[in-house]
Each structure stands twice: as C-alpha cells, then as structure tokens.
Amino acid sequence: MARVQVSHVQTGDSIIIAVRDNGPGVPPEKLQQLTTPFFRGDTARTAATGAGLGLAIVKKALQRIGGELTLSNASDSGLIAHIRLKRAA
Ligand SMILES: Nc1ncnc2c1ncn2[C@@H]1O[C@H](COP(=O)(O)OP(=O)(O)O)[C@@H](O)[C@H]1O
Numbered sequence: 001m002a003r004v005q006v007s008h009v010q011t012g013d014s015i016i017i018a019v020r021d022n023g024p025g026v027p028p029e030k031l032q033q034l035t036t037p038f039f040r041g042d043t044a045r046t047a048a049t050g051a052g053l054g055l056a057i058v059k060k061a062l063q064r065i066g067g068e069l070t071l072s073n074a075s076d077s078g079l080i081a082h083i084r085l086k087r088a089a
C-alpha cells in the first residue's frame with residue numbers, strides 16, 4: 001500500500017514541509033532531472049500515467065513566491081520532497 005507522510009518544521013523565516021512516500025525512490029543520477037518539463041523516468045513510462053509536468057510546475061510555482069523545492073531519496077526507501085515557503089511577515 002502506498003503511504004505518504006507529511007511533516008513540517010519551522011526555521012527562522014521559513015516553513016519546510018516534507019512529503020515522503022514509501023516507493024522505490026529515484027536513481028541518484030536522475031534526481032536533478034525530475035523537475036525538467038516532460039521528463040518521465042523509465043519505470044514511470046510503463047507503470048504510471050502522467051506527462052512529466054507535475055514537479056516542474058511545483059518547482060516554478062515555488063520559485064515565484066520565494067520558495068524552493070528540493071528532491072532527495074530517503075535513507076531506507078522512498079522519495080522526499082522538501083517544500084520551503086517563506087513565513088508570512
Ligand atoms: N514520488 C516519486 N517517486 C519516484 N519517482 C517519482 C516520484 N514522483 C515523480 N517521479 C519521477 O519523476 C518523473 C516526473 O514526475 P512528475 O513531474 O510528477 O510528472 P507527472 O506530472 O507525469 O506526474 C516521473 O515520471 C517519475 O519518473
């Protein structure tokens with residue numbers, strides 16, 4: 001069963017939201033490509049539908065409001081997306 005864990009921490013002027021799943025993650029050399037528009041991983045091509053735009057849109061939208069998207073693999077298994085948002089003044 002798919003599990004998604006969402007958590008957050010507050011730093012000085014930011015909130016960082018972590019969204020983590022229990023899937024296979026992504027080969028480390030592919031991590032940087034996930035936010036390239038229309039990029040789809042090899043597994044996704046056969047096992048999932050999609051256009052390869054979701055993460056690219058999230059990254060751009062966050063940049064526009066002064067935030068940031070960072071993707072990494074969890075130490076055991078799964079992908080983690082860190083979403084940094086500026087706190088309201
Ligand atoms: N949670 C995830 N775990 C592993 N790979 C992922 C995950 N999310 C996205 N990917 C990889 O990044 C590619 C692009 O994802 P995304 O931008 O979300 O596209 P889409 O809009 O098609 O869902 C996917 O084809 C897949 O290879």
Ligand SMILES: [Mg+2]
Pocket residue numbers: 050054055
């Ligand atoms: Mg997606």
